[in-house]
Amino acid sequence: MPPRKRATGATILAVANQKGGVAKTTSVASLGAAFAELGKRVLLVDLDAQACLTFSLGVDPDEVEESVHHVLLGQVEIGDVVVECEDGVHLVPSSIDLAGTEAVLLGRPAREYVLQTALDPVRKDYDVILIDCSPSLGVLTLNALTAANGLIIPMPCEMLSHRGVGQLLDTVADVKRFLNKKLEVVGILPTLFDGRSNHAQEVLSDVGERYDLPVLSPPIPRTVRFAEAPAVGRSILATSRTSKGAKAYREVAESLLPRV
Ligand code: ADP
Ligand code: MG
Structure with missing residues (x-):
């Protein structure tokens, strides 16, 4: 495929993880x-x-x-x-x-x-x-990965959530080789984070090194507010402005x- 001339403008960020329910x-x-x-x-x-x-x-x-x-x-x-x-x-x-x-x-x-x-x-x-x-x-x-400049990988802070990240990163490597040289993994976004759990803390401190990737900060806390927001057609930023x-x-x- 010959190099394509890209339109300039917006930064395009894909938010992907082939696991469901990771936020x-x-x-x-x-x-x-x-x-x-x-x-x-x-x-x-x-x-x-x-x-x-x-x-x-x-x-x-x-x-x-x-x-x-x-x-x-x-x-x-x-x-x-x-x-x-x-x-x-x-x-x-x-x-x-x-x-x-x-x-x-x-x-x-x-x-x-x-x-x-x-x-x-x-x-x-x-x-x-x-x-x-x-x-x-x-x-x-x-x-999405071909159109994007960057990839954000949401990942809950639980051990089992790691499964599949390796496969996703293999796909990213293929996309960079064949489809979009400029794709960059912006980082892992830790989601559904329970700060009281030692396990969650351990996963959070290990994940960046394990995959040699930046970890975005702060982690997104697990809170019931998120379940309520979609019902009114607004994000949590509007329905619960000051929530953590x-x-x-x-x-x-x-x-x-x-x-x-
Ligand atoms: P995905 O798009 O990866 O499948 P969703 O964004 O739909 O994941 O989230 C899955 C479920 O988890 C939804 O019910 C959502 O409301 C809930 N959820 C997402 N983030 C949080 C959070 N920080 N705390 C509590 N519940 C959350
Ligand atoms: Mg979804």
Whole structure:
């Protein structure tokens, strides 16, 4: 594949981990809201057919007629599906149609580049674009890693959560070799952190060295507030402004500012 000329503009960060329930979607919604609070122009891309990000930002996926699925298949321009959300962020919504996208893309040339190409026209309109990946390492996640400058890996602070990180990093190495030389692992984001647990503390102190990766700080505490936020279509930064979870996401976003 010849080198492609990239559009300039927003820093694109993929949030991925092929394990479910590690707080990918929560992190995308919360970091997105935090960047918006910091005055950044933010676009969030829901790349999961379960459309949890879309739902949690107050958009009913069942009512979405044209979604990221249609964008990836080249049927509509990305700008035509972008929704403005109350959290001050823009969203490329998902819908159940996305469940069939991979099957169609598999028969197409340059299938790993379709998201990057779709984002190019709007990249100049944003400072940061966050991509919420599905719990798999399929073609859609490869698209996210190909479009991205950086990867954030949310990981709960439990031993079993390590399983699969090696495989994810192997995929990153392949993406760097074949698809996107510039992809950089920004770091592991420790999530669902219980500061009272010795085990969680041990996992937190070991994980960076184990994978030779930066660990973003502070860890995101486990708090019941997160379960409540999606029900009202806002992130925890709006529903629970001063909670320790909201504060932690704000601090992580601030630490990422030099990149965006
Ligand atoms: P993923 O996108 O990786 O599958 P989610 O962001 O959907 O993960 O989170 C999985 C579940 O964990 C959700 O019910 C969410 O509300 C909850 N959750 C996420 N972060 C926290 C947290 N810091 N404390 C408590 N619950 C959380
Ligand atoms: Mg999710």
